[in-house]
Amino acid sequence: xxxxIVTAGSRGDVAxxxxxxxxxxxxxxxxxxxxHPSFAALVDGxxxxxxxxxxxxxxxxxxxxxxxxxxxxxxxxxxxADGLADGVAEAVAGGADLLLTAFGPAPLSRAAGExxxxxxxxxxxxxxxxxxxxxxxxxxxxxxxxxxxxxxxxRDVLRRAEGLFAGTVARLRARLGLPADGPSAPxxxxxxxxxxxxxxxxxxxxxxxxxxxxxxxxxxxPDGWQPPAELVDFLQAGPxxxxxxxxxxxxxxxxxxxxxxATAVERAGxxxxxxAGWAELSGCGADVLAIxxxxxxxxxxxxxAVVHHAGAGTTAAGLRAAVPALPxxxxxxxxFWASRLxxxxxAPRPLPFKDLTAxxxxxxxxxxxxxxxxxRRAAELARQIAAEDGAASLLAHIGSERxx
Numbered sequence: 480x481x482x483x484i485v486t487a488g489s490r491g492d493v494a495x496x497x498x499x500x501x502x503x504x505x506x507x508x509x510x511x512x513x514x515h516p517s518f519a520a521l522v523d524g525x526x527x528x529x530x531x532x533x534x535x536x537x538x539x540x541x542x543x544x545x546x547x548x549x550x551x552x553x554x555x556x557x558x559x560a561d562g563l564a565d566g567v568a569e570a571v572a573g574g575a576d577l578l579l580t581a582f583g584p585a586p587l588s589r590a591a592g593e594x595x596x597x598x599x600x601x602x603x604x605x606x607x608x609x610x611x612x613x614x615x616x617x618x619x620x621x622x623x624x625x626x627x628x629x630x631x632x633x634r635d636v637l638r639r640a641e642g643l644f645a646g647t648v649a650r651l652r653a654r655l656g657l658p659a660d661g662p663s664a665p666x667x668x669x670x671x672x673x674x675x676x677x678x679x680x681x682x683x684x685x686x687x688x689x690x691x692x693x694x695x696x697x698x699x700x701p702d703g704w705q706p707p708a709e710l711v712d713f714l715q716a717g718p719x720x721x722x723x724x725x726x727x728x729x730x731x732x733x734x735x736x737x738x739x740x741a742t743a744v745e746r747a748g749x750x751x752x753x754x755a756g757w758a759e760l761s762g763c764g765a766d767v768l769a770i771x772x773x774x775x776x777x778x779x780x781x782x783x784a785v786v787h788h789a790g791a792g793t794t795a796a797g798l799r800a801a802v803p804a805l806p807x808x809x810x811x812x813x814x815f816w817a818s819r820l821x822x823x824x825x826a827p828r829p830l831p832f833k834d835l836t837a838x839x840x841x842x843x844x845x846x847x848x849x850x851x852x853x854x855r856r857a858a859e860l861a862r863q864i865a866a867e868d869g870a871a872s873l874l875a876h877i878g879s880e881r882x883x
Contacts, residue, residue, distance in 0.1 A: 480508045480509070480576045480577055480877070480881060481508070481509045481511075481574055481575050481576045481577070482503055482508050482509065482510050482511070482575070482576065482577045482578075482579060482877075483510075483511045483512075483513055483530065483570055483571060483573075483575040483577070483578050483579070484496045484499065484500055484510065484511070484512045484513065484578075484579045484580075484581075484602070485513045485532075485567055485570065485571075485578060485579070485580045485581065485584050485587075485588045486512065486513070486514050486580075486581040486583075486584065487514065487515065487532060487534065487536070487563055487581065487583050487584045488536055488581075488583060489536055489537075489726065489790075490518070490521070490726070490772070490792075491726060491790045491791060491792035491793065492581060492583070492604070492792075493512070493514050493515075493518045493521065493522070494521070494698035494792055495604060495674055495695070495696040495697070495698055495791075495792055495795075496512055496514075496579075496581070496602070496696065497512070497521065497522060497525040497527060497698050497699040498696045498697040498698050498699045498870075499579070499602065499674070499696035499869075499870055499873070500512055500522075500525065500527045500699070501525060501526065501527070501699045502696070502870035502874065503870075503874070503877075504526065504527065506874055506877075506878075508877075509528075510527050510528065511527065511528035511529065511530050511570070511573075511575075512527050512528070512529055512530070513530040513531075513532050513566065513567060513570035514529065514530075514531075514532055515531070515532055515533075515534050515535065515536065516531045516532075516533075516535075517535065517537075519531065520701075521701065524701030524702060524703075524704075525699040525700075525701055525702070526699075526702060530569075530570040530573060531566065532562075532563060532566030532567060532570060533562035533563065533565065533566045534559050534562050534563050534566070536559075539555060539556075539559050541731065542555050543555060543556075544731060556643075557646065557647070560643075560644055560646075560647040561647055561650065563584060563587060563647070564587045564590075564647050564648075564650070564651040567584055567587040567588055567591050568587075568590075568591045568594070568651065568654075568655065570591075571588075571591040571592065571594075571595050571597060572591075572595060575595070575597050576597065577597065577598055577599075577600065577877065578591070578592050578597050578598070578599045578600070579599075579600050579601075579602045579873075580599055580600070580601060580602065580668070581602060581603065581604065582601070582603040582604065582605065582607050582640075582665050585599075585601060585603075585664075585665035585668055586641070586644050586647075586648045586664060586665060587644065587647070587648065587651060589667065589668060590648060590651050590652050590655060590657060590661075591651075591655070593655075593657055593661065594655035594656070594657055598880075599668055600668070600670055600671070600672065600873070600876075600877075601665065601668040601669075601670070601671030601672065602671075602672055602674060602696075602873070603665070603671060603672075603673050603674065604673070604674050604675065604791045604792070605673075605675070605791055605812045605815070606673065606680060606683075606815075607637075607665055607666065607671070607673070608633070608637075608666060608671075608683075608686050608687065608690055609629075609630050609632075609633030609634045609636075609637060610629065610630065610633060610683035610685050610686060611626030611627065611629050611630045611683070611685055612626075612629065612683040612684075612685070613629055613683075614628075614629045614632040614633060614636075614815075615632065615633040615636040615637070615815075616636070616811065616812030616814075616815035616816070617636050617639075617640075617811050617812055617815075618632040618633065618635070618636055618815075619632065619635065620632060621814070621815070621818075637664070637665070637666060640665065641664045641665070669689040669690070670689040670690070670691065670876060671689065671690045671691070672691050672692075672693040672872060672873045672876075673690075673691065673692045673693060674693060674694070674695060674696045674869060675692065675694070675695055675791065675795065676692075676694050676695055676795075676798075676864050676867055676869075677692045677694070678860060678863055678864060678867075679795075679798065679819055679823065679864075680692065680819065691872060693869050693870070693871070693872045693873055694864075694867040694868060694869030694870075694871075694872075695795050695799070695864065695867070695869045696869050696870060697776065697795075697799065697869070698774065698775075698776065698792070698796075700774045700776065700777065701774075704774065704777075706773065706777060706778075707770065707773075709768070710752070710768065710770055710773065710778075713750075713752070713768045714752075714781050717750050717766075718750065718783070719750075719781060719782050719783040720749065720750035720751050720752045720766075720768075720781075720782055720783065721744070721747075721749050721750070721751045721752075721782060721783055721784050721785070721786060721844055721848075722751070722752050722753075722754070722778065722779060722782045722784070722785040722786065722787070723740055723744075723751050723752070723753045723754070723760075723786040723787075724753065724754030724756050724760070724785075724786070724787050724788070724793070725756050725760070725787070725788045725807070725809070725832075726754075726756050726787065726788050726790050726793060733755075733759035733760050733761065734761075736760055737753070737760050737761045737762075737769075738837075739835065739836070739837045739840065740753055740760065740767070740837075740840070741762075741764050741767055742837035742841070743837045743838075743840035743841035743844065744764070744766060744767055744841070744844075745764065745766075745841075746837065746838065746841030746842070746845075747841040747842075747844040747845045747848075748845075749766070749783065749844060749848070750766040750767070751766065751767045751768070752767075752768050752770060752778070752782065753767055753768065753769045753770070754769075754770055754771070754772075754773070755769055755770065755771055775792075775793065775796035775797075775800070776796060776799065776800070779796055779797060779799070779800030779802055780800045780801070780802070782800070782802055783802065783803075783848060784802055784803045784804065784805060784844070784847050784848055784853075785797040785800070785802055785803075785804050785805070786804075786805040786807060786840070786844065786847075787804065787805075787806065787807065788806075788807055788808060788809050788813055788832070789804075789806035789807070789808045789813040789814070789816040789817035789820065789829070790812070790813060790816070791812060791816055794806075794816040794817075794819070794820060797820075797825075797857075798820075798823075798825065798857070798860060798861060798864060799861060799864060799865070800861065801854075801857050801858045801860075801861035801862075802854070802857055803825055803826060803847050803848070803850075803853035803854050803857050804820050804825055804826040804847070804853075804857075805826060805827065805830065805843050805844060805847045806820050806821070806826055806829040806830070807829070807830050807831070807832050807835060807840075808829055808831060808832060809832040814829070814831075817829035823856065823860060824852060824853065824856035825853055825856050825857040825860060826847065826853060827843060827846045827847050827850065827853070830843045
């Protein structure tokens, strides 16, 4: 079966689908990942086909920060969304028997699937259906709302997400000759498989049928990858360092954050591996090494703790590695995952990025490392997660549909 996985966004929005794609490949399917051009090497390196989808999310974030007016920012967003829509349609037109779609581009995937007669399955990396159990990630308010308040907050999140692509979806449907009033929201797709562990977010009882929590889809490691010699030497030269990285956050703040991190590391008396990310962090001092992209499944087990922005993928990698975390959430779904880490007992209270200072970061690192319960709980949870097979239920569904 020819399966196309459609995703968009930063590396954290792409990497898990390389692991899912490899599982599908091992099951005998042909697999392509439709993603931005900057991820071609990642996708190809994992043995999967890459179908380019226009867009540069890092450039978009940079241009947003420089926009002279709200109108200019909206024009940038529209151009990005329209390019994404064209790319999704072209990726599907290139041949597919089944589409798997991330949450963000799901309305576009739904329209393209309808136009070309290809079934669509949702493969979402964060909870995407309103529930009374908790407010969805990106809720405007998530403080003690109760079941009804949680449900209302979740519905608000979904309305805002749907509105983001509403005009683009309408233009795409018209271009593809589809009725204007067809269903297109991410929640209209069935079935949906969520790629996180039920130990981290159990499936709410009030979710509709056909919506599952399947377990993590671990990113594949590119074929032939070897760690940089400089990193190996640094790890061997002293005690396990703390990892510090903010992923795709804090564009343009590299100089300030690099100095802040160096001071915090000195204050905490630890060594650190700092991932440059979109902020372009650099290393300052003999006890700090700056690196580029390195597979977290290799690096994190060599660390004493991971300090990160609490994106879904980095959160998962830290849990897998059995090391404590210090979440520093910035925006979007990150406060949700940061709160989960705290409630799971593998992290101290989150340190919001807006409150980040060298003193606060240094003290929080010390608190994270000095509480043995964090490491014990991390090790226990990692053992349980390792027993899960996140791709199994999706593979079984695809197999049953194929047989039918």
